[in-house]
Amino acid sequence: MALPSGYSINSAAANDSKNTEPLIGSVEVPPRCCSARFNLASMIFLGFTMVYVLRVNLSVAIVAMVNNTAPDPAGNHSVIDICPLPSGHKNTSDNFQQPAGVPQYNWDSKTQGWLLGAFFFGYLCTQIPGGYLAGQYGGKIFLGLGVLCTAVLTLLTPLAAKWGSYWLFALRVLEGFGEGVTYPAMMALWTRWAPPLERSRLTTLSASGGNFGAFVALLLTGYICQMLGWPAVFYICGSAGCLWAVFWFIFVSDDPRTHRRISEEERDYIINSIGPQGTGHGWSLPFLSMVLSIHLWAIFITQMCSTWAFYTLLTSLPTYMNVILHFDLQTNGFLSSLPYLGSGLSVWLSGVAADALIERRVFSVTVVRKIFTLVGLLMPSVFLVAVIYAGCNHILIVTFLTLSLTLGGCNTAGVFINQIDIAPRYAGFLFGITNTFGSIPGAVAPIVTGYFTEDHTLAGWAKVFWVAAGINAGGAVIYTLFGSGRVQPWALTEEERAEAERNRNRSISH
Structure with missing residues (x-):
């Protein structure tokens, strides 16, 4: 079954009842393999790979940048080595020797x-604008x-640290x-490119x-x-980000209407299934309606709660692996990375x-x-609490942290993409607001x-995990309610409002 001309899967339901959702019907879908929309998803995937490489590199590099053998400037804190060394590891966590001439710095915790x-x-600062x-x-x-600006700045990191x-x-x-601007820009792209039946998998x-x-x-x-x-970490990461940007500007288009290599069948499928919502929102926005929308506030608050645990582990897990579990730098990086491999698979599946x-x-x-928000928030909380009770069992701790972040990826198919459900036309702007809350x-x-x-005690890290689990x-x-x-x-276009009114009148007359 093909979509009739002018039909939109986003069309409002004839019944405007609060308990009614528009039905999303089955349509004939052009091949996904090698399609323009899935090629775009692949380019964005690589783009966000670079986004996080540029964002996260400091989390591990700072372990090598800091001279842990220097006296504590405060003079009154000492590392309490409660946990024993991992089986088969030598105690190399206290001093990471760098090649000759590479500086290290005396930065406290x-x-x-x-x-x-x-x-x-x-x-x-730049999410909303x-x-x-x-x-x-x-x-x-x-x-x-x-991505390009961040990559260029990353190349300057060793100089700034010096x-x-x-x-x-400041850097x-x-x-x-x-x-x-990257995540809101992604949502703005999918507003014009993602048919509703493929929103979850593409996003x-x-x-x-x-x-x-x-x-x-x-x-x-x-x-x-x-x-x-x-320093080589920042030079390599910055160069890779610049290279990705070159390919992005050559091959990507804002809209299927202007894409030079898209098939006519795919272009018509995307445009007709998205309908009027696949256009720009214009300069005016329904601010008051947005502010008074309880469903929007549920997204904002839940997103902020969900990112607390994610960012806590993203920025501090390598330090925990070093100071408490005493893994050497290479093992630290490997074990800190495992949860994100699991999370990436969970997000896509x-x-x-x-x-x-x-x-x-x-x-x-x-x-x-x-459903996906509940799984993506409650289950990670359970495993964060389990980390606390695992004590110094290295295997259990790594397993629980991996499971926590892996299951947290389910949240992406839940609240993370909910803006494009409730207000497709404003998804980029709303995601900017949501991600602002989520980035706090x-x-x-x-x-x-x-x-x-x-x-540097287990009790201190227990507080970190308890707070993250409770906020999750x-x-x-909040989101369940x-x-x-x-x-x-308030997100409907004039065309959609007129269509909804005609459908309502027809139902009344019948």
Whole structure:
């Protein structure tokens, strides 16, 4: 069955009842393999691989950048080695020798917390304006420039560190400023490119690049640090980001209407299935309706809760592996990376499963989003608490952390992409707001972790995991109560409102 001309899967339901969701019917889908939309998803996947490589590299490199054998500047804190060394490992966690001429710095745990959180101070600033402008002009330019600018700044990291921690802090803030537009730009692209029956798989395939990037960065950074010295990490990562940007600007298009290599069949399928929602939102926005939308607030708050645990582990897990579990730098990087490999697979598989449930009408969009959000928030909380009770059992701790982050990936097929369900036309702008809320933990969590763990004890790290688990569980409750998958009335175009009114009149007359 092909889509009739002018038909949109996003069309509003004739019944405007709050309990009614538009039905998403089956349509004839052009081949997905080698299609323009899946090629775009692959390019975005690689782009977000670079986004996270550029973001995460400092988390492992800082272990090598800091001279742990230097006296504590505060003079009153000592490392309490409660956990024994891992079986078969020598105690090399206290001093990572760097090649001759590579500097190391005397930064205490609070300074390291501020440096690891610095990125997010800039990241918070450009989410909303980036989403707004990407929704108007398209996401290609903003995603491409966001990665390119961050890559160029990454090349300057060794110089900034040489000048001092304040300079490095400022540089990381600027890197966050550049990357802040990337996720809203992705959502703006999928507003124009993702048919509703493929939203989950396309968006999660793209977003899983972030998890893969974290995996690659954590896996390779430790090895590069030991073999070539920590400055090489930033030179290699920055160069790779610049190279990706070249291919992005050559091959990617903002809209299927302007793509030079798309088939006519695929172009018509995308345009007709998305309908009027696949256009720019214009300069005016329904701000008051957005502010008063309880479903939107549920997304904002839940996203902020879900990212606390994610960013806590993303920025601080290598330090935990080093200080508490005493893994050497290469083992540290490998074990810190494992959870993100599992999470990346979980993100992609959950997207495929969510689309299958919606397409086969097993559950409504609302129920599907809530199921994956519950799994992606509650189960990681359980395993974070399990880490606390695992004590110093290295195998159990690594297993529980891996399971926690792996199951957390299911959240991507839930609340993470919910903006494009309730307001497709404004998805880029709304994701900018959502990611602003979601990025607050990125700035705060490493600082809180630094204060909790300044004595380097198991009790301090237990506080870190308890707080993350509790915040996760709170987000699950909020979204279960107030989340929705319906297109909101304030998000409809004039054309869709007129169509809904005609359908309502027809139902009344019958």
